[in-house]
Amino acid sequence: MEKPIPIGQASLFLKLLLNYILATRVSYDKAFKSIIKRYSFSKWLLPFFYKLGYNVVMNYYAIRWLSSRYGYGTRVGGIVDFLVRKGLSIKIVLDEVRDYASSLAPIKRISLIYSYPEFLVRNMLSRLDQNIVEKMLASLNERKRWLRLNTLIASRERALECLEETGVEYETNVYLPYIVRIKSDVWKPIGRNKCVSEGMVIPQDLSSALIIESIKPFKTPFLDACSSPGVKLSQIIGLSKRDLQVLAVDLSIKRIEAEKKLLIKTNALYPGIILLNTDSSNIVFTRRFEQCLIDAPCSGLGVVYSDPAVKLNITQNKILYYQNIQLNILKNLINVCNELIYTTCSIHPAEGEEVIEKICSIHGDKLIFRKLKFEWFGEAYSGYSVSKNTYRIHPFITNSGGFYIAYIEKQ
Numbered sequence: 001m002e003k004p005i006p007i008g009q010a011s012l013f014l015k016l017l018l019n020y021i022l023a024t025r026v027s028y029d030k031a032f033k034s035i036i037k038r039y040s041f042s043k044w045l046l047p048f049f050y051k052l053g054y055n056v057v058m059n060y061y062a063i064r065w066l067s068s069r070y071g072y073g074t075r076v077g078g079i080v081d082f083l084v085r086k087g088l089s090i091k092i093v094l095d096e097v098r099d100y101a102s103s104l105a106p107i108k109r110i111s112l113i114y115s116y117p118e119f120l121v122r123n124m125l126s127r128l129d130q131n132i133v134e135k136m137l138a139s140l141n142e143r144k145r146w147l148r149l150n151t152l153i154a155s156r157e158r159a160l161e162c163l164e165e166t167g168v169e170y171e172t173n174v175y176l177p178y179i180v181r182i183k184s185d186v187w188k189p190i191g192r193n194k195c196v197s198e199g200m201v202i203p204q205d206l207s208s209a210l211i212i213e214s215i216k217p218f219k220t221p222f223l224d225a226c227s228s229p230g231v232k233l234s235q236i237i238g239l240s241k242r243d244l245q246v247l248a249v250d251l252s253i254k255r256i257e258a259e260k261k262l263l264i265k266t267n268a269l270y271p272g273i274i275l276l277n278t279d280s281s282n283i284v285f286t287r288r289f290e291q292c293l294i295d296a297p298c299s300g301l302g303v304v305y306s307d308p309a310v311k312l313n314i315t316q317n318k319i320l321y322y323q324n325i326q327l328n329i330l331k332n333l334i335n336v337c338n339e340l341i342y343t344t345c346s347i348h349p350a351e352g353e354e355v356i357e358k359i360c361s362i363h364g365d366k367l368i369f370r371k372l373k374f375e376w377f378g379e380a381y382s383g384y385s386v387s388k389n390t391y392r393i394h395p396f397i398t399n400s401g402g403f404y405i406a407y408i409e410k411q
Contacts, residue, residue: 005048009041011084017053018060018076021309028057028309051187055090056083058141058308062097062115063090069100106130114138119316120301120348127349127381132394136347139396140304145182145190146400148204148231152238152267162195175375179209181399199265204231205303206400207376207393208345212236214374215341215407219290224248225280225333226295228255234268236293246273247289253277281328285336292337296326298344298351302395302402319350326355334359334410339370343405352392352404353384360386363410370407380404 016039020031032050041049056063063083064074070085072078086092094113101109107125111118114137124133147170149159156178163170169184182190195201212235220243224233227248236244250256256277263269280294299322300310326344334340344351360367369389376398377391390406 003044005045005088007084007088009045010049010052010088011080012039013041013049014053014056014080014083015076018056018079021057021312022076025313026309027307028054029307031309047187052088054143054308057312058304059090059094059115060308060312061117062112063093065112066093066097066100110134110137114141116311117314120314123348123350127383135396136394136402139399140302140347140402143186143305144399145186146204146206146209147180147182147190147196148202148209148235149178149180150200150202150234150238150266151178152234152242153198154200159195159200162198162200163193166194168193168195173206176206176209176213179204179206181206199267202231202234202262202266204235205306205345207302207395207398207403208232208401209235210374210376210393210398211341211343211403211405212239214372214377214405215291215293218244219339221245221247221287221289223289223292223333223337224295225292225329226250226297227275228252228259230259230262230268232293232295233259233273234263234266237263237268237270237273242268242270242272244272247276248273249276249278249280249283251277251279281325281332283332288336288338290338292333292340294326294329294333294340294342296322296329296342296344296351298322298326298346299348300345301351302345302347302404306401319348322346323350323355326351327358330355330359331362334363334408338409340408340410341405342408343403345401345403347395347402349381349384352406353380353386353390356386356390356406356408357384359408366411368409368411370409372405372407377405 016035017031036046064079067079067082068074070082072082097112101112107118107121111121116137149156170180171183173179190196190203212232218236218240222244227233228250233248256275260275299314299319300307304310372391376393378394380387380390380392393403395402
């Protein structure tokens, strides 16, 4: 017989969690770990709390709106008290929201049903059909987990065997045989799995892996300008058979140290790789690189299912903040890269099409765009001069992340 969930503890947990995210603007996982470390909740409650908190944060705007309609207000305390009145049932709340929202104007309705800030919905509808926007936001709300089989450690067969031995149900991918989707419990912490801890399997989104596949063949010397946490680099090393000279750069020393640990664990670190702690937006190079990957810092709006706190933390100014970083990195590196791949895990055009359009306005006809013929790549958002030369990976097509990608050669 299952123990009943103590409502008082659940209520306290949600109030602590929401207040922490709203005050510190950190990721969901970081907030969750901080709360459970600071407060003595029973261990058996933690899996339930993690899932409950995730769903509340994912649907925060919808819950807050309905809480206000019921007279509980929009402060965290009132929102959680309202949820308790509803038996902590997110489904009941969302069903009510859908009923109320059906008669509202499109921006408000979509914002509430899929629980995203109104400014984001407005921005997306200015570039995409309503049906596409709704499919995109709905897909990003669904939790999913993808894994990459690491052939630097074990064969594909051994890695799959390991997953089966540890009780992980998976679905193989037709196009990338070394990528699998977890079909079993997507809430179970995968980092504790033996296959992951031994480096045979690496958590990596399908869309992320598709981008690396699309830029083959790799060319040396190779610059990975925003390299940490090193997942894409380890994929590159595996596909290139450890035959590249790579400079991997990241602004954070902690992230560089974490990347080094990952590369060692996955057997991807070798003398041809140099890890450098510096800022790619202002470093001065005295040499050229044949190929440069700029997996730029961004809002994370294309992988919301990995961190629902993105919804609470994002603002229009925050997007422009990231755009400025992206532009500065591109401006600094475009003259030292023969071929440059720019990508972000964001569905917002300000972090994709607008960035590359601004770069084109500076360098004019000196830039050539390489065509990427990949079945899951669609054209970028319409209305930009670069729309037909750059690409989008739509989350509802791949059942994974939403990414932007541009492959540029400079004359």
